[in-house]
Amino acid sequence: MPGRTTVLVTGGAGFIGSHTCVELLGHGHDVVVVDDYSNSSPGALERVAKIAGRPPAGVYEVSLHDRDGLSRVFEEHTVDAVVHFAAKKAVGESVELPVAYYDTNVGGTVALLRVMQEHGVGRLVFSSSCSIYGDAAKVPLTEADPADPTNPYATSKWLCEQVLADTCRYLPGLSVLSLRYFNPVGAHPSGLLGEVPRGTPGNVMPYLAQVAAGRLERLRVFGGDYPTADGTGVRDYVHVMDIAEGHRVALEHLDDEPGMRVFNLGTGSGTSVLELVAAFQRACGTPIPYEITGRRPGDVPALVADPGRVARAWGWSARRDLAAMCEDAWRFQELNPCGYPD
Numbered sequence: 001m002p003g004r005t006t007v008l009v010t011g012g013a014g015f016i017g018s019h020t021c022v023e024l025l026g027h028g029h030d031v032v033v034v035d036d037y038s039n040s041s042p043g044a045l046e047r048v049a050k051i052a053g054r055p056p057a058g059v060y061e062v063s064l065h066d067r068d069g070l071s072r073v074f075e076e077h078t079v080d081a082v083v084h085f086a087a088k089k090a091v092g093e094s095v096e097l098p099v100a101y102y103d104t105n106v107g108g109t110v111a112l113l114r115v116m117q118e119h120g121v122g123r124l125v126f127s128s129s130c131s132i133y134g135d136a137a138k139v140p141l142t143e144a145d146p147a148d149p150t151n152p153y154a155t156s157k158w159l160c161e162q163v164l165a166d167t168c169r170y171l172p173g174l175s176v177l178s179l180r181y182f183n184p185v186g187a188h189p190s191g192l193l194g195e196v197p198r199g200t201p202g203n204v205m206p207y208l209a210q211v212a213a214g215r216l217e218r219l220r221v222f223g224g225d226y227p228t229a230d231g232t233g234v235r236d237y238v239h240v241m242d243i244a245e246g247h248r249v250a251l252e253h254l255d256d257e258p259g260m261r262v263f264n265l266g267t268g269s270g271t272s273v274l275e276l277v278a279a280f281q282r283a284c285g286t287p288i289p290y291e292i293t294g295r296r297p298g299d300v301p302a303l304v305a306d307p308g309r310v311a312r313a314w315g316w317s318a319r320r321d322l323a324a325m326c327e328d329a330w331r332f333q334e335l336n337p338c339g340y341p342d
């Protein structure tokens with residue numbers, strides 16, 4: 001996708017979406033954001049404009065289920081490609097509210113596809129997840145490894161991939177890249193943009209940041225008896241800035257081949273929860289109290305990417321290390337103890 005283009009970013013005020021907006025604006029693209037602010041806030045987009053030096057070309061508070069509202073966005077802008085983040089993403093919540101997850105994630109994706117089709121837009125980068133691989137028999141995981149989702153969140157992402165792949169089979173004008181992220185963490189190095197969870201964080205990195213800040217008493221390490229080197233869960237943490245760059249690079253490669261292609265976005269390195277605690281302590285300079293408790297239902301022992309396919313195809317690989325992920329997450333926490341002003 002050469003030159004300056006207009007990219008519609010759904011969920012552009014969210015954690016990964018906002019960092020991707022900065023990356024796209026910084027590379028000369030125009031950005032149009034659609035977000036219903038159900039798990040994000042307009043304050044993130046003010047920060048995006050501050051960092052990038054210019055605002056998105058359009059910002060719309062609209063749900064993907066609002067067909068007329070979404071159509072208006074496509075009528076008001078000539079959209080060259082869509083990056084689709086808007087979705088629910090809490091694994092635990094998905095077990096409680098499976099229908100809401102299928103409605104928002106699968107229904108939202110189908111609704112978006114329909115409006116894209118009505119407006120002749122056939123280029124899409126889709127936000128997928130390593131959780132599709134489920135309880136992996138071995139790591140690292142390649143894109144050829146079988147899907148085995150273990151919760152409604154993961155199943156919803158897998159269903160979206162199947163809908164997109166099948167639609168590509170029948171609509172030759174459609175090009176889709178599905179990016180399966182491992183565990184995106186960290187924040188923009190400016191400290192202006194980061195992850196703002198609603199309520200008590202469910203994910204380990206924002207939880208650690210709040211323990212370090214004294215807002216939470218101690219980290220509960222979910223499981224010390226996994227078949228891993230130190231018994232705690234192993235994940236492939238990847239800096240959100242690397243993930244954002246991955247989307248920009250993906251847009252540049254959308255036209256390489258027609259149809260749907262799938263890529264892992266991870267570092268290829270596994271980190272245990274205890275190793276992450278140690279790295280975070282080094283970043284924030286204070287000890288982090290923790291206790292090892294029982295396993296969290298639905299968790300798997302280890303998920304690590306084989307990032308070879310994307311490196312071979314586009315030359316993309318994650319550049320930032322675990323220390324940078326922790327330092328940037330901590331800087332954002334320190335500068336924004338209560339998230340964005342709104």
Ligand code: UD1
Nearest residue numbers: 089090091129130131202203204207220221222233273299
């Ligand atoms: C999950 C999804 C992932 C999704 C992410 C975002 C799976 C397998 N992965 O990642 O696709 O992008 O959520 O919501 O479904 N941990 C603790 N204490 C805590 C929190 C977490 O010990 O308070 C541990 C977990 O047991 C795990 C690791 O930290 O071993 C990472 O957990 P978390 O940050 O919640 O992410 P995932 O569950 O891996």
